[in-house]
Structures are given as C-alpha cells and as structure tokens.
Amino acid sequence: MQVVLVIIDGLGDEYIPELGGTPLEFASRNFAALNKLASEGMCGIMYPVAPGIPPSSDIGHLAIFGYDIKTEYPGRGYFEALGAGIKLRKGEVAFRVNLATVKKEGNHLIVIDRRAGRISGEEAEELYKVLDEKLKEEGLPARVLHTLEHRGVLIIKGENLLGAVTDTDPHEINAPVLMVVPWKELDEKLKPYAQKTADILNKITIISHEILKNHEINIKREKSRKPPANIILARGGGIAKTITPFKEKWGFNAAFIAAGALYKGIARALGMKEIPVKGATGTPATNLAGKVEGCMKALESGYDFVYLHIKGTDNLSHDRKPREKAEFLLKIDHVLKPLTELDDVVIIVTGDHSTSSIRGRHIGLPVPIIFWSKSIRRDPVKVFNENSCASGALGTLFGRDIMKIILDLTDRTMEIGTRPEGPALVL
Amino acid sequence: MQVVLVIIDGLGDEYIPELGGTPLEFASRNFAALNKLASEGMCGIMYPVAPGIPPSSDIGHLAIFGYDIKTEYPGRGYFEALGAGIKLRKGEVAFRVNLATVKKEGNHLIVIDRRAGRISGEEAEELYKVLDEKLKEEGLPARVLHTLEHRGVLIIKGENLLGAVTDTDPHEINAPVLMVVPWKELDEKLKPYAQKTADILNKITIISHEILKNHEINIKREKSRKPPANIILARGGGIAKTITPFKEKWGFNAAFIAAGALYKGIARALGMKEIPVKGATGTPATNLAGKVEGCMKALESGYDFVYLHIKGTDNLSHDRKPREKAEFLLKIDHVLKPLTELDDVVIIVTGDHSTSSIRGRHIGLPVPIIFWSKSIRRDPVKVFNENSCASGALGTLFGRDIMKIILDLTDRTMEIGTRPEGPALVL
Numbered sequence: 001m002q003v004v005l006v007i008i009d010g011l012g013d014e015y016i017p018e019l020g021g022t023p024l025e026f027a028s029r030n031f032a033a034l035n036k037l038a039s040e041g042m043c044g045i046m047y048p049v050a051p052g053i054p055p056s057s058d059i060g061h062l063a064i065f066g067y068d069i070k071t072e073y074p075g076r077g078y079f080e081a082l083g084a085g086i087k088l089r090k091g092e093v094a095f096r097v098n099l100a101t102v103k104k105e106g107n108h109l110i111v112i113d114r115r116a117g118r119i120s121g122e123e124a125e126e127l128y129k130v131l132d133e134k135l136k137e138e139g140l141p142a143r144v145l146h147t148l149e150h151r152g153v154l155i156i157k158g159e160n161l162l163g164a165v166t167d168t169d170p171h172e173i174n175a176p177v178l179m180v181v182p183w184k185e186l187d188e189k190l191k192p193y194a195q196k197t198a199d200i201l202n203k204i205t206i207i208s209h210e211i212l213k214n215h216e217i218n219i220k221r222e223k224s225r226k227p228p229a230n231i232i233l234a235r236g237g238g239i240a241k242t243i244t245p246f247k248e249k250w251g252f253n254a255a256f257i258a259a260g261a262l263y264k265g266i267a268r269a270l271g272m273k274e275i276p277v278k279g280a281t282g283t284p285a286t287n288l289a290g291k292v293e294g295c296m297k298a299l300e301s302g303y304d305f306v307y308l309h310i311k312g313t314d315n316l317s318h319d320r321k322p323r324e325k326a327e328f329l330l331k332i333d334h335v336l337k338p339l340t341e342l343d344d345v346v347i348i349v350t351g352d353h354s355t356s357s358i359r360g361r362h363i364g365l366p367v368p369i370i371f372w373s374k375s376i377r378r379d380p381v382k383v384f385n386e387n388s389c390a391s392g393a394l395g396t397l398f399g400r401d402i403m404k405i406i407l408d409l410t411d412r413t414m415e416i417g418t419r420p421e422g423p424a425l426v427l
Numbered sequence: 428m429q430v431v432l433v434i435i436d437g438l439g440d441e442y443i444p445e446l447g448g449t450p451l452e453f454a455s456r457n458f459a460a461l462n463k464l465a466s467e468g469m470c471g472i473m474y475p476v477a478p479g480i481p482p483s484s485d486i487g488h489l490a491i492f493g494y495d496i497k498t499e500y501p502g503r504g505y506f507e508a509l510g511a512g513i514k515l516r517k518g519e520v521a522f523r524v525n526l527a528t529v530k531k532e533g534n535h536l537i538v539i540d541r542r543a544g545r546i547s548g549e550e551a552e553e554l555y556k557v558l559d560e561k562l563k564e565e566g567l568p569a570r571v572l573h574t575l576e577h578r579g580v581l582i583i584k585g586e587n588l589l590g591a592v593t594d595t596d597p598h599e600i601n602a603p604v605l606m607v608v609p610w611k612e613l614d615e616k617l618k619p620y621a622q623k624t625a626d627i628l629n630k631i632t633i634i635s636h637e638i639l640k641n642h643e644i645n646i647k648r649e650k651s652r653k654p655p656a657n658i659i660l661a662r663g664g665g666i667a668k669t670i671t672p673f674k675e676k677w678g679f680n681a682a683f684i685a686a687g688a689l690y691k692g693i694a695r696a697l698g699m700k701e702i703p704v705k706g707a708t709g710t711p712a713t714n715l716a717g718k719v720e721g722c723m724k725a726l727e728s729g730y731d732f733v734y735l736h737i738k739g740t741d742n743l744s745h746d747r748k749p750r751e752k753a754e755f756l757l758k759i760d761h762v763l764k765p766l767t768e769l770d771d772v773v774i775i776v777t778g779d780h781s782t783s784s785i786r787g788r789h790i791g792l793p794v795p796i797i798f799w800s801k802s803i804r805r806d807p808v809k810v811f812n813e814n815s816c817a818s819g820a821l822g823t824l825f826g827r828d829i830m831k832i833i834l835d836l837t838d839r840t841m842e843i844g845t846r847p848e849g850p851a852l853v854l
Contacts, residue, residue, distance in 0.1 A: 014802045022804055045822050049843065052831030056842040069843070076844055107853045166848040171841065176851035183846070206854060236844055358802045362842045364835035365469075365804055366822060387806045387820045396822030 001373070001410040003252065003305045003346045004295060004339060007064065008332060009057060010314030011351025012367040012386050014358050016322040023322045023357060024368070025385040027329035033336040034370070034384040037347060041372030043381040043392025047364075048353050048399040054362040056236075057314070060352030061266050063399030066249065074269075075163040075238025080153045082268045083261030084145045088240040093161045093197055096236045096262070098169065099124055099150045099229035102177060102209065109177040109209060109231060111170055115150045116229035118319075123217050127229055128152050134211045135204065142204055144232065147261035148282050154204065154234055162186075162194040163237030168205050177205065177231065201234055208232040245271035250403055251412060252305035255298040257291050258282075263309045272307060284312035284328045288335045296338055299345065317355035325357055346373040346409050348402065349384065366390075369397065373409055428800070428837040430679065430732045430773045431722060431766060434491065435759060436484060437741030438778025439794040439813050441785050443749040450749045450784060451795070452812040454756035460763040461797070461811040464774060468799030470808040470819025474791075475780050475826040481789035482826075483663075484741070487779030488693050490826030493676065501696075502590045502665025507580045509695045510688030511572045515667040520588045520624055522581045523663045523689070524571065525596065526551055526656035529636065535603040536636060536658065541596065542577040543656035545746070550644050554656055555579050561638045562631065569631055571659065574688035575709050581631065581661055589613075589621040590664030595632050604632065604658065628661055635659040672698035677830055678839060679732035682725040684718050685709075690736045699734060711739035711755045715762045723765060726772065744782035752784055773800040773836050775829065776811065793817075796824065800836050 011024060019026040028035065047053070048060040049069070058076050059069055067073075077094030081087070088094055101113040119127075128146035135142050141157040164183045170176065180201045182194030209231045212218060218228035246254050256267035257275045259282035264274065277294040279287030291308060298306045310332055316325040339347055351367035368389030379393035397405075407413045414420075438451060446453040455462065474480070475487040476496070485503050486496055494500075504521030508514070515521055528540040543551075555573035562569050568584045591610045597603065607628045609621030636658045639645060645655035673681050683694035684702045686709035691701065704721040706714030718735060725733045737759055743752040766774055778794035795816030806820035824832075834840045841847070 013804065015805045045820065047822075050831065051821070051824055051828035052833070052835040052840065054835060054840055054842050056844045059843045073844075104854070108851050109854065166846045168849075168852065170847045171845055172847075175847075178847055179849040179852040181849040184848070202852065205852060235846070356802070359838065361838075364832060364840060366820070386804060390806060390820035390822060391818045396824075 001344055001346055002299055002303070003348070003406055003410060004299070004308060005306070006308045006310070006336070006347070006349045007061065008313050008349070008351050009309065009311045010317045010353060010355030010362065012354030012365055013317060013322065013325070014356045014363070014365070016357060019322060019326060022386055023326035024329055025387060027326040027333070028383045028385040028388070030330060031333045031384055033340045034333045034349065035382060036340050037349060037370050037372045038384040038388070039382045040378060041370045042376050042379050042394050043368065043370050043389040044394030044397050045366040045386070045390050045392070046350055046369045046397040046399065046402070047366045050398070051366070052364040054364045055353045056362065057352050058262055058266055060399065061263070064350070064352060064402050065246065065270065066400060066403035067243065072243055074241030074243065076236025076262070077153070077163060077238030078241060079238065079265030079269060080147070080236070080261050081155055081238070081265065083263065083265030084147050084153045086145070086153070086155060088155070088238070090240050091159045091161055092240065093156045093163045094238050095154045095201070095234040097144065097152045097154045097232040097234045099127060099152070100231050100233045101227035101229065102231045111173050111175055111177060111233070113227040114169065114173060114233065117227040119150050119229045121146070121149055124150055124152070124229065127212055127215060127217060130215060131208055131211055131232065134207060138207060140200065140204060142200065148259065150229065151261060152232065153261065154232065156197060156200050160193045161197045162190060163197070163239045164190065164194050165198045165201065165237050167235035168201065169233035169235045177233065197237070205231065205234065243269050247271055250407065253303055254305035254307060255303040256307040256309070257294040257298070258307070258309035259286060260309070260311050263311070267307060273303070282311040284316060284324065286310070286312060288331055292335045292338060299342070314355050317357045318360050320357050320360045322357035344374065346371070346406065348372070348406065366396070369394070371405060371409065376409060428771055428773055429726055429730070430833055430837060431726070431735060431775070432732070433735045433737070433763070433774070433776045434488065435740050435776070435778050436736065436738045437744045437780060437782030437789070439781030439792050440744060440749065440752070441783045441790070443784060446749060446753060449813055450753040451756055452814060454753040454760070455810050455812040455815070457757060458760045458811055460767045461760045461776065462809060463767050464776060464797050464799045465811040465815070466809045467805060468797045469803045469806050469821050470795065470797050470816040471821030471824050472793040472813070472817050472819070473777055473796045473824040473826065473829070474793045477825070478793070479791035481791045482780045483789065484779050485689055485693055487826065488690070491777070491779065491829050492673065492697065493827060493830035494670065499670055501668030501670065503663025503689070504580070504590060504665030505668060506665065506692030506696060507574070507663070507688050508582055508665070508692065510690065510692030511574050511580045513572070513580070513582060515582070515665070517667050518586045518588055519667065520583045520590045521665050522628070522661040524579045524581045524659040524661045526554060526577045526579070527658050527660045528654035528656065529604060529658045537603055538597055538600050538660070540654040541600060541660065544654040546577050546656045548573070548576055551577055551579070551656065554639055554642060554644060557642060558635055558638055558659065561634060565634060567627065567631060569627065575686065577656070578688060579659065580688065581659065583624060583627050587620045588624045589617060590624070590666045591617070591621050592625045592628065592664050594662035595628065596660035596662045604660065624664070632659065632661065670696050674698055677834065680730055681732035681734060682730040683734040683736070684721045684725070685734070685736035686713060687736070687738050690738070694734060700730070709738040711743060711751065713737070713739060715758055719762045719765060726769070741782050744784045745787050747784050747787045749784035771801065773798070773833060775799070775833065793823070796821070798832060798836060803836060
C-alpha cells in the first residue's frame with residue numbers, strides 16, 4: 001500500500017477573535033476534501049516534540065519522519081545547504097541566512113525587519129551574488145547562495161570549524177544583531193574551533209552590512225519606502241553528518257514534493273527522490289494544483305511513500321495574516337480532491353508545528369492529524385481542525401509515533417516477539 | 428505576562444452514586460468562574476506522574492513544577508520541616524508525623540484513626556509540646572513541632588542519619604503500628620546509618636504512646652467519646668538537599684499562597700516568596716476570599732508567577748465526604764471571579780492528584796486542567812470537570828509538561844535550535 005504524507009507547515013494556530021476560532025477552524029467550515037478524509041479516517045492531535053515545545057520546521061519534520069533529534073540532527077544549515085544543492089564536506093559549516101533590514105544605533109545594528117519586507121527573489125538573488133563576490137575578494141573562505149525570497153545559505157569552508165555557535169539573528173525586531181559565540185555548554189576542548197567559526201561569521205556579518213547598505217537595489221527600495229535588505233542574519237549552524245536513509249530506516253521508496261530549500265534539504269538528506277513541480281515557490285502563490293499533480297505522478301511511478309510539503313500557511317502566520325492563512329487553507333483543500341479519490345492509499349494530513357498568527361512565531365500547541373485508509377477504524381470526527389481532531393480516536397500522539405502508525409496501517413509491522421528473519425530451512 | 432497557577436488539592440475523584448458523578452462534575456453544573464475559564468481557554472487532562480500512579484501531594488506538586496522526582500526529591504520530611512520554619516542541617520532527618528489513635532492488642536498497637544478524629548489545633552499544639560519536652564528529658568536527639576490540626580514534624584538530629592527508612596504509619600486503619608526498618612533496596616554499606624535512624628524513631632514512637640495516652644487532654648477526649656491522640660505516626664523521612672530554585676529553573680519571580688506546612692515547605696524550598704493570608708487554615712474552613720485577595724496583591728506587587736494552593740478538597744476526600752467536597756468546590760468557584768476579570772494573565776487551574784471520596788485515598792486517575800489566556804486556542808469545553816476536560820484540545824498531559832506549556836504561552840520559549848544568546852555585535 002502506498003502512503004501520502006501531506007505536511008502543511010505551521011498548521012495549528014491560536015484563537016483569532018475576528019474569525020471566531022483558529023484560521024483552520026474558520027476554513028474547515030467550508031472544507032470538502034479534508035473533511036471527507038476526516039469523516040472517513042481516524043483523527044487525533046499530535047505534539048511534534050512535546051507539549052509546550054515549539055519546534056523549528058526541520059526539527060518538526062525529523063520528529064515526524066521518526067528520527068531522534070538528540071542524536072541524528074546535524075543542525076539546520078546542513079539541510080539548507082543541501083536544499084540549495086550543496087553537499088557539505090567534512091569540516092565545512094553552513095548557516096541559514098536571511099536578508100534583513102537593520103539601522104545603525106551607536107556601534108550596534110538594530111533589526112527592523114527580519115525578512116527585509118519579504119524582498120523579491122530577483123532582488124535577493126542579485127544581492128546574494130554581490131555579497132558572494134565580495135567575500136571572495138576579501139579572501140574569506142566562505143560562499144553565500146540565494147535560495148527562495150529573502151532566504152539564503154552561507155557556507156564556511158576550511159578545517160577545524162564547528163557549527164556549535166550562536167545566531168547573529170536575534171529572532172525578534174528592535175533588538176541588536178548579535179555577536180556569534182560558541183555554545184556555552186560546548187566541551188572546553190572544542191571551543192577554540194567554535195570560536196574560529198564565530199570569528200569568521202562575525203566578520204562576514206559586518207561585511208554584509210557594509211557591502212549591501214549602499215547597493216543600488218537598496219537605494220531604490222528606500223526611495224520607494226521598502227525596507228532595504230542591508231545585512232544577512234545567520235542561524236542554525238550545521239555540519240556534514242550521515243543520517244540513516246529513510247529507505248533503510250522504514251523500508252519505503254520515497255519521493256518528495258517541496259519548494260523550500262530547508263524541506264528539499266531534509267528530504268534529500270534522507271534519500272528521498274525529488275518530483276520537480278513548475279511554479280512551486282514555497283509561498284502562498286505556489287502552484288498548489290501542480291504539487292498535487294506531482295504527488296499523483298509519483299504514486300503512478302511506483303513510489304510507495306510521497307511526502308508533500310506546503311509552506312505558505314507558515315509564512316502567513318509569521319506575517320500575522322490569519323485571514324489569508326484561512327483562505328490559503330481553503331485553496332489547499334480544493335486541490336487535494338484527487339487524493340481523496342484514490343484506492344489503496346494511506347493518506348496522512350498534519351502539520352510540522354503550530355504557528356501563532358497573533359504572535360508571529362512557532363508555538364508549542366499540538367497540530368491536528370488525520371490517518372485515512374480504506375480499512376482504518378473510522379471515528380466520529382467529521383471536520384478537520386485542531387478542536388475537532390482533539391476528540392479523535394487516536395488521542396494524543398507525538399511526532400515519533402507517526403511513522404510507526406504508518407508502518408502498522410500498511411502491514412509493515414510484526415507483533416513484538418515475532419521474528420521470521422532467517423533464511424529458508426534446507427533439508 | 429503574569430501567571431497564576433491554582434492547585435486544588437485532590438481535585439479529581441470517583442463516581443459518587445448520590446451525586447450522579449464526581450463531586451467536581453456535580454459542582455460544575457453551577458460553576459461560574461471556572462466554567463468561564465474553561466469556555467475561553469484550552470483544556471485537557473493531566474496525569475501528575477503517570478496513569479495509575481497515585482502521587483503524594485509533594486510529588487504531585489514537584490512534578491507540576493517541572494522537577495525530576497527521581498533525582499530532585501529530598502523526601503517529604505524535608506518539606507514538612509521547612510514548612511514549619513526549620514531548615515534541616517546536613518545529617519538531620521525529618522519526618523511528617525500525625526497525632527493518631529491506637530489501641531493496645533497484645534504486644535501491638537492497632538491504628539483506629541490516623542488523624543485522631545482531626546483533633547483541634549489547640550489540643551494538638553499542647554500534646555506536641557508535652558512530647559517535645561519528654562524527648563528532651565529522655566536525652567533523645569529529637570524535636571517534634573506542631574504544624575496544622577493533627578499534623579506535625581519530627582526532626583532527628585545528629586550525625587550519620589539517613590531518611591531511607593520505612594514508615595511507622597501503616598496508612599490504613601485496623602492495622603498495627605509498624606516497626607521502622609531501612610529500605611530493603613538500600614545499599615548495604617548505608618544500612619547501618621538507616622538502622623541508627625530507625626532505632627531512634629522506633630524508640631520515639633513507643634515513648635509518644637506512653638506519654639500521650641495518659642495526658643489529661645486525651646482523658647477528656649475519651650470522656651466525650653472523641654478518639655484520643657495517643658501516639659505519633661511517622662512517614663516520609665527527608666534529608667537536607669539543595670533543589671534548583673524555581674527562578675533559576677524557569678525564570679519566574681514567584682510568590683505563593685498556601686497554609687499547609689507541606690505546601691509552604693515545597694514553595695520555600697523552591698525559593699518562592701510567601702504572601703501571608705489571615706485565616707488561611709488549609710481546611711474547608713479556610714479564608715478562601717482572603718487567599719484570592721492575596722493572589723491579586725501578589726500580582727500587583729509584580730510577581731510574575733503566583734502559586735495558589737487550596738487544600739480543603741483533599742481533606743474532605745480523605746474523610747469520605749463527597750457532598751461537602753462538592754460544596755467546597757462551589758465556594759472556590761465563587762471566590763475565583765476576580766481572577767477571570769484580569770487581562771494579560773495566564774491562568775492555570777488543576778489539581779496535584781485525584782483523591783477518592785469513596786476510598787478515602789489518593790488515586791491514579793487524571794485531573795482536569797484549564798489553560799486560560801487571551802490568545803490561547805479556544806476549545807469546545809464549556810464546563811470544568813474531569814469528563815468535559817477529557818475532550819479538551821490539549822489532550823492527555825503529564826505533570827512534567829505543565830511548566831513548558833506555561834513558558835510557551837508567555838513567550839518564554841524559543842524554537843528548538845534557535846540560539847540568540849550572544850552579546851550585541853559591535854561594529
């Protein structure tokens with residue numbers, strides 16, 4: 001039996017007074033496909049990591065894919081680099097970077113916009129290119145690459161580098177850009193290597209401001225009252241690390257459909273095969289129908305596991321646009337219809353974490369989850385949202401449970417204690 | 428954002444035929460404040476430790492406060508002593524004691540009432556004083572102090588003592604007072620120290636019966652057919668142990684309102700500041716309104732976490748008085764109104780464990796819990812009781828989750844992997 005896992009990024013939310021509920025609750029009143037899946041399936045709520053713990057998207061995904069975050073997590077930068085097409089070599093460190101807007105106050109740079117007004121991909125591409133050339137000119141062992149919108153990847157090359165350093169990104173506005181330092185809990189013997197990495201990153205941060213602040217794109221942006229993309233903010237240092245392939249861990253021959261670099265990177269790191277989709281952007285303007293077509297194509301090609309990622313919901317929550325999030329959720333529901341007409345497929349719909357459209361950040365509340373298959377026990381849940389699924393018959397789940405339930409639904413599990421593993425007996 | 432955590436002791440219960448439900452279910456039909464919080468908040472059920480595990484009140488509390496019971500629990504006596512105003516020194520051992528009623532049968536003392544008919548504080552005070560003087564006279568390195576009602580603390584001084592000894596209290600009636608022995612799983616090397624402690628406690632137990640049985644207070648009690656307080660029963664040996672302060676662990680500047688010695692002791696051990704309330708007795712006759720006023724005062728004084736403890740519910744369950752428990756719950760609901768009119772406060776209402784009013788003991792069933800804040804996702808739960816909260820959108824929680832959810836709701840968490848920890852970058 002084939003499996004489709006739909007992960008809607010930042011799916012859960014908080015109470016939005018003007019919607020009389022969460023964006024998903026509001027949208028779910030008019031769902032067709034998702035409510036059909038809920039009605040015919042089995043529902044529950046899922047804490048990706050644990051109650052009250054807000055995961056980043058990569059942590060949420062890895063937890064759902066059944067990986068141990070404590071031992072198998074290479075750091076976000078690793079996935080971002082892989083998503084941008086670069087496989088880190090031993091000794092290299094990668095960071096996720098944002099083009100952002102800062103203003104100078106004394107000797108400090110104060111963050112005004114962490115995403116430079118969600119600058120267009122074209123402008124960002126150019127600015128990353130200019131910065132990349134400058135780094136080369138300065139003789140710094142580093143590269144920056146544009147991925148999507150304001151996002152990019154920074155790779156520091158060399159030896160004796162470590163990803164165990166703090167972020168320059170303060171993760172909030174009106175706060176200063178931060179100095180990179182080694183993690184305080186890091187083994188004292190390793191601190192010099194982290195310090196070396198930190199020194200390079202601090203230097204690059206200052207250079208990025210110097211080179212970007214006077215670039216004509218930013219001068220033009222400022223004239224048209226758009227926030228200039230005058231710095232890169234880094235976070236999530238990651239190193240090359242071997243992760244057990246998905247196939248080896250769970251036995252599935254998996255394909256993926258995702259636009260964001262992080263999600264591509266995760267799927268590639270696990271050895272999933274990419275199904276490219278034209279117009280997939282990782283934004284609310286993405287080609288949703290094309291992504292579902294890609295999913296159908298992957299199933300036809302014989303992949304027995306398809307991971308379909310939809311990112312726009314999370315963007316809209318970070319931008320505090322709950323109504324637009326609800327509208328985008330309706331669009332998602334609309335394109336999912338072909339999936340609900342499939343036979344002999346297990347479909348799972350959930351999120352990698354909740355994101356508050358009030359607070360503009362990831363939060364530790366659970367996400368709803370549907371498991372749908374022909375034979376699965378049907379519970380009384382008829383509508384797909386956070387509250388309805390809380391009375392679902394699967395109860396309270398954790399990210400680490402999901403793959404195990406999938407194996408069980410597709411007859412890939414054995415009773416504990418059952419071990420028909422030897423070769424055939426020879427007479 | 429400020430936090431109020433209301434812990435109603437022994438909140439959950441079993442099915443009471445005459446009430447057609449639990450005392451909380453029965454009372455909740457007429458709740459105003461608690462049902463408002465439930466309607467506007469997010470609910471769930473919570474196992475303080477794990478399903479089927481009945482915690483003592485101190486264990487239930489520590490679990491909710493996010494402490495690891497296996498490594499951070501000093502033993503109940505430590506908290507009881509601290510609650511009575513005594514900080515144990517290294518080497519000292521403290522026990523929680525009860526004035527109880529026993530009758531002699533052959534060479535044994537059979538427990539008739541574990542609380543000597545919930546003897547009045549005045550009488551108990553006098554009996555503890557007499558016993559304390561007797562111990563001094565006998566040259567025993569020990570002190571007893573009265574706390575509330577039948578309750579007291581016994582402290583054994585000296586060197587090479589250990590709290591790892593069994594209880595004299597059989598924890599049931601019609602059973603003999605028990606001899607104290609070292610824990611059987613204790614390391615053989617440590618057993619001599621535990622044996623030394625046990626010998627002293629056994630001696631004190633016998634002396635307590637000898638000195639109390641003939642005291643005029645007891646002769647008077649027997650005349651008026653009240654059970655005499657003719658022994659002390661000890662349990663919960665505890666030693667001095669450093670516990671991470673609440674402020675250091677969770678960042679909150681916390682205050683507490685509690686009357687019982689155990690609860691004061693826990694809060695003091697964690698470094699919480701006491702808000703004294705006149706007429707707070709730790710019984711159903713407590714000054715409930717005064718406690719809520721104390722809570723409001725603490726919030727006005729700028730404490731960002733207020734722990735409000737209400738004990739009477741547990742007493743009434745132990746005394747098998749479900750109807751009185753329901754009535755007391757209605758009184759609690761009545762006084763909580765001012766809390767529901769606050770802005771920008773997160774309110775949590777729950778219990779430290781369930782106590783059965785049928786069986787008169789702590790049980791391992793879950794307790795209901797409400798998290799209430801302005802923006803929290805609202806679930807369909809409209810009534811605060813064990814069954815309604817079980818369909819709440821938080822699902823099944825454990826004690827260890829509570830502080831993490833509180834941190835998340837008050838914007839004190841960061842996404843995992845996010846580390847904005849360095850100082851401001853200097854140009």
